[in-house]
Amino acid sequence: MKNMALIVQKYGGTSVGSPERILAVAEKVARRRASGDDMVVVVSAMSGETDRLISLAKSVNPQAPARELDVLISTGEQVTIALLSMALERRGCAARSYTGSQVHIRTDNSHGKARIIDIDDARVRDDLGKGRVVVIAGFQGVDEDGNITTLGRGGSDTTAVAMAAALKADECQIYTDVDGVYTTDPRIVPNARRLDRITAEEMLEMASLGAKVLQIRSVEFAGKYRVPLRVLSSFEEGPGTLITYEENEMEAPLISGIAFSRDEAKVTVRGVPDKPGIAARILGDIGSANINVDMIVQNVGADGTTDFTFTVHRGDYRQALEILKKTAGQLAAREVTGDDKIAKISVVGVGMRSHAGIASTMFKALADESINIQMISTSEIKISVIVDEKYMELGVRTLHAAFGLDKQPTAGR
């Protein structure tokens, strides 16, 4: 006999982008409800709706106050909850819709990027007890003065995770337009494999490196409350990828995936005096210009000087180079160089903590293909290298094969 579970599902804007798709979601939810599970469904605004509302706002006030923007934009999800509840009721499935404010998703008052403080789940539990599917507007909440707030773009994932945490749900299922997390991008490596499981730590490293499946904040949030999180496709059947919080590294594979990014550029100052405060001085000028810096590498120098290299977003390359030339002049540095035809490739895996051989396997595989490594940077569960942009696809494919990612691992996942 099947045990009844409490499931929180979240459907994004594309999944509810038209009446037909809303009816398809209703079908999926109603089937699961009919199988006996208690269902809470969090939805985003229909795709395109948020942009339509923002453009209306701009037409009356290009600097619209954040409080009123939240009042406006929150109507997007309110439309979806009503339509999905109607679609469920049409199938004979009892449903109730709630705005963020109605189910007391209490947030701070940072309009447009509010953080959830507390959820009062009494009303939701009451409805679940009566056999109803509860449909909740994602992305929105209410501050202590009753003002409508929004969590910022992508915040519906966070709503779902927070609701799952409050209800101690058995699983929080995030439906998207991909069917899970892959070992790398299938467009580059055709035999990339969907992972059945991935740890939250790995997921965070993968996400920030471009494998953008889930909002980073919602993964962090899920980790904090140990909410079992699953990524699935709205459009295809399949088990998706489960995000776990296992500490047991014995069963973990060495490497879970290969992430990469093409939007990179690097700038180098050569021959700067090797004394305290130089790095801060160089990065200070860059930071003041609101340029984000990703990798930073400084090597030990000779003759009392050192070389300092960092990477920036490719769009910031020209500006970074100019700023750096000015700083270099003041520091009496020898030379400033740069390259905006580079790419970053990273191998990610919690297993590497206990396996020193990962780096050498990685570097040897790249060397065998004559791919020169320009920079190296490492974290506890990630090794990133910068290579010439033209080698990016070859590098990703080479590493995917070198770590056997196309094969089902023999370890426990």
Place this chain on the structure above:
Amino acid sequence: MKNMALIVQKYGGTSVGSPERILAVAEKVARRRASGDDMVVVVSAMSGETDRLISLAKSVNPQAPARELDVLISTGEQVTIALLSMALERRGCAARSYTGSQVHIRTDNSHGKARIIDIDDARVRDDLGKGRVVVIAGFQGVDEDGNITTLGRGGSDTTAVAMAAALKADECQIYTDVDGVYTTDPRIVPNARRLDRITAEEMLEMASLGAKVLQIRSVEFAGKYRVPLRVLSSFEEGPGTLITYEENEMEAPLISGIAFSRDEAKVTVRGVPDKPGIAARILGDIGSANINVDMIVQNVGADGTTDFTFTVHRGDYRQALEILKKTAGQLAAREVTGDDKIAKISVVGVGMRSHAGIASTMFKALADESINIQMISTSEIKISVIVDEKYMELGVRTLHAAFGLDKQPTAGR
């Protein structure tokens, strides 16, 4: 020195139908605020928006549950309050938007046709005290369980009046696409005159007769709480028409306006037995078919029989005639006749209570133009006649002139 006043204004869907119109409303409101008055503004959904939402609902569920329809449709006004507040802020005019639920417009739980029970005005007063314009979503409220309700179409007028009553506002100004209440339709009588004042009683008789400027419910509501109500144009400057609750008929003109309706048809049963219960029997069968009856006339008969005539909406004429033929057969009536080429013309005025000569002036004016009167019906402040449809315009013009409505009255209004 000008005394500061508290003004509640209401702008309908056409008045806020585009970003440009919302900016124009903001301009008007901000100017008045700058002159020192405290301002509360109630708005409807942008024109077309409610219909768009209803058609979305139909596409997922032709029998959408009323609760969810209210969740959906209430987003229309929520969009407008946000946009108007943004537009006001752009002009440097501090503003705050509130949904019906945020300012506790408490209603019963009749979704789609809810009635206002109570308004908690603390929040509005607090904002007014801080010099803010308060922008409130019309047409919506919240029941005691926190569910969103709507007051039904046109309910934004009622929201404005209820808010004005709760705040004891100095005036409630309803902005529409006409610039006031006229002595009759200017399309028929070019020298029809805008009334500076009209009593609520007259307004109700005018409204139900086709001069549809305000929702009847909001006028009744305003009368109950003696809220000074003014109808003005969103698109033209002008003082509009003030709706009053004066008891002093000394200053009232005899007649305030001429109302008319072309959507009429009459049916007559001749020679029915003149005994108790006959009228009830005849109207009972009509009522069971959900046909609304307007005027009813029964004359004293001869030979123990009587003739019985009533008017119905022209669209119900055929059905009414058929039902009546069946009933007439059972009652052994002599004959059933009908005519769907008729019109109703009414003269309305609180002054007629004390002036018996109105009816004879009316009938003589029509006779002078050889317009035959087919039916007569009177109420305390109204006399209605049925005439051949082809005489409607002539009849209206004749009566408008006969009662001197094109001239400014010498009495106090």
